[in-house]
Amino acid sequence: MxxxxxxxxxxxxxxxxxxxxxxxxxxxxxxxxxxxxxxxEIFRVEETMDRICRHYGVESASQFILMNYILxxxxxxxxxxxxxxxxxxxxxxxxxxxAAVNQLSREIAEGKYTVSEAYQAxxxxxxxxxxxxxxxxxxxxxASGAFCCLFGGNLMDCLAAAIAGFLIYxxxxxxxxxxxxxxxxxxxxxxxxxxxxxxxxxxxxxxxLNLMIIGSMMPLVPGVAFTIAIRDAADGDYISGTVRMIxxxxxxxxxxxxxxxxxxxxNPLTGGAAL
Amino acid sequence: MMIQIIAAVIxxxxxxxxxxxxxxxxxxxxxxxxxxxxxxxxxxxHFSTAGASLAATxxxxxxxxLAAVRKKCPVTIFLIAGIFPLVPGAGVYWTxxxxxxxxxxxxxxxxxxxxxxxxxxxxxxxxIFELPQGLFVRLAGNK
Numbered sequence: 001m002x003x004x005x006x007x008x009x010x011x012x013x014x015x016x017x018x019x020x021x022x023x024x025x026x027x028x029x030x031x032x033x034x035x036x037x038x039x040x041e042i043f044r045v046e047e048t049m050d051r052i053c054r055h056y057g058v059e060s061a062s063q064f065i066l067m068n069y070i071l072x073x074x075x076x077x078x079x080x081x082x083x084x085x086x087x088x089x090x091x092x093x094x095x096x097x098x099a100a101v102n103q104l105s106r107e108i109a110e111g112k113y114t115v116s117e118a119y120q121a122x123x124x125x126x127x128x129x130x131x132x133x134x135x136x137x138x139x140x141x142x143a144s145g146a147f148c149c150l151f152g153g154n155l156m157d158c159l160a161a162a163i164a165g166f167l168i169y170x171x172x173x174x175x176x177x178x179x180x181x182x183x184x185x186x187x188x189x190x191x192x193x194x195x196x197x198x199x200x201x202x203x204x205x206x207x208x209l210n211l212m213i214i215g216s217m218m219p220l221v222p223g224v225a226f227t228i229a230i231r232d233a234a235d236g237d238y239i240s241g242t243v244r245m246i247x248x249x250x251x252x253x254x255x256x257x258x259x260x261x262x263x264x265x266x267n268p269l270t271g272g273a274a275l
Numbered sequence: 276m277m278i279q280i281i282a283a284v285i286x287x288x289x290x291x292x293x294x295x296x297x298x299x300x301x302x303x304x305x306x307x308x309x310x311x312x313x314x315x316x317x318x319x320x321h322f323s324t325a326g327a328s329l330a331a332t333x334x335x336x337x338x339x340x341l342a343a344v345r346k347k348c349p350v351t352i353f354l355i356a357g358i359f360p361l362v363p364g365a366g367v368y369w370t371x372x373x374x375x376x377x378x379x380x381x382x383x384x385x386x387x388x389x390x391x392x393x394x395x396x397x398x399x400x401x402x403i404f405e406l407p408q409g410l411f412v413r414l415a416g417n418k
Contacts, residue, residue, distance in 0.1 A: 038295075039294075040349065040351065041351065044349060044351075094294075095294050095296045095297070095349070095351060095355070096295045096296065096297045097295070098351065098352070099297055099349055102348060102349050103347070103348065106347070130295070131292065131295060135292065136292065136293060139290075139292035139293055140293060142285060142289045143285070143286045143289025143290050143292075143293070146282040146283070146285040146286035146289060147282075147286050147360070147364075149278065149282035150282045150283055150286060150312070150360060169293075190371075210368070210369075210372065213368060214365045214368045217364065217368065218286075218359070218364050219293065221359075221362060221364045221367075223290070223355060226362060226393075227351075227354065227355050227358055227400070228355075230396070230401070231400065231404075234400065255367065256367050256368070256370060256371035257371070259368060259371045259372070260371040260372070260374060260375040263371075263372060263375045264375045267375075267376075
C-alpha cells in the first residue's frame with residue numbers, strides 16, 4: 001500500500017471503519033443494483049453508493065450510472081484497482097425495496113452496520129416478498145373502477161371497469177409479462193381491454209363504453225417510467241431521462257394502437273356503440 | 276364532487292399497491308392523490324385542462340416532498356401514485372378513438388391537449404423540485 005493510502009486511512013480512521021476496499025465496493029454496487037432494478041432515480045442510486053463508499057472510507061470510489069448499467073471503480077495510482085460493470089434488467093417498480101435500501105443507507109451512514117452486517121441486510125431486502133398476485137389483481141380492479149368514476153362513469157360503468165381491470169392484470173401477470181415483448185404486450189393489452197369492455201357492454205353491464213375502456217386501461221399506462229424520466233432529466237441525467245421518456249411514449253402509443261384496433265374491429269359488431 | 280375525490284383516493288391507493296409502496300404509507304398516498312384531484316377540479320373552473328394539471332401537479336409534488344421529509348423515505352413513493360390521476364391516459368384514449376373513427380380534427384385537438392397536459396406535469400415537477408430542501412425540513416418540523 002502506498003504512503004498516501006496509509007495517510008488516507010489514518011485521517012479517516014476515527015470516523016470510518018477500515019475495511020477491505022473491494023468488499024465495500026461490491027456492497028455499494030449491490031445496493032445500487034437493488035435500487036436501479038426496482039425503479040429508483042439515477043441520482044438516488046449515485047447518492048446511496050457514494051454514501052456507502054464514503055462511510056467505509058473508500059474515498060477514491062467513483063461511479064457512472066445509466067438507466068440499466070452501473071459502472072464503478074476505486075483505487076488510485078499504481079496499486080490495486082477495483083473496477084466493475086454490471087448490467088441490470090429493470091423489473092418494474094417495487095418501491096418498498098427502494099425505501100428499504102434508502103433507509104439502510106441512512107443507517108449505514110449513522111454507523112449502525114459493519115460491512116458484513118450490511119451485506120446481510122441487503123440480502124434480506126432482496127428477498128423481501130412481493131405482494132401476492134391476488135392482492136395486485138384486486139388492487140388493479142378497484143383502481144380501474146375508481147378511475148372510471150373519476151372520469152364521470154356511473155355505478156354500472158365502474159363495475160364493468162373493475163371487472164375489466166381485474167382481467168387486464170391477470171393478462172399482465174400471466175401472459176404479457178412473462179411471454180410477450182413490450183410492444184406486442186401493450187398493443188395486445190389495449191386490444192384486450194377494448195374487447196372485454198365491449199363484451200361487458202353487449203351483456204348489458206355498463207352504459208358508457210368509452211369511460212369503461214378509459215378506466216380499465218389505466219393499469220397499462222406507464223406512469224412510473226414517465227415520472228422517473230422527468231425526475232432524471234430534471235436532475236441533469238439526460239441520457240437516462242431520454243431513454244425512459246422514449247420508453248413511456250412507446251408504451252403510450254402501443255396502448256393507443258391496441259385500443260384503436262379493438263375499436264375498429266369491434267365497432268361494426270356492436271353497431272357503433274362507442275360512437 | 277365528493278364522490279370524485281373519494282374515487283381519486285381509492286384509485287391512488289390502488290396504484291400504490293400495484294407499485295409496491297410499503298403498506299404503512301397508503302394513507303399518505305391516498306390523501307395526496309385526493310388533494311391533487313381536488314385542486315384539479317377547483318382549478319378547472321378557472322383555467323384550461325393544462326393549467327389545472329399544472330396546479331394539481333404542483334400541489335401533489337409539494338405534499339409528496341413534505342411527506343418524504345417527514346417520513347424520511349424516497350419522495351418517489353408518494354408522488355408516483357399521487358400523480359397518476361393527472362397523467363393523460365384518457366387523452367390518449369380519445370386520440371386513438373378519434374383517429375380510428377376518422378375524426379382527424381378532433382384527434383389532433385385531443386392529442387394536442389394530451390401533450391400540453393404532459394408538459395404541464397413536467398413543469399409542475401421541475402418547479403417544485405427546485406424549491407430548497409431546507410424549506411420542507413422546516414415545514415415538516417413545525418407540524
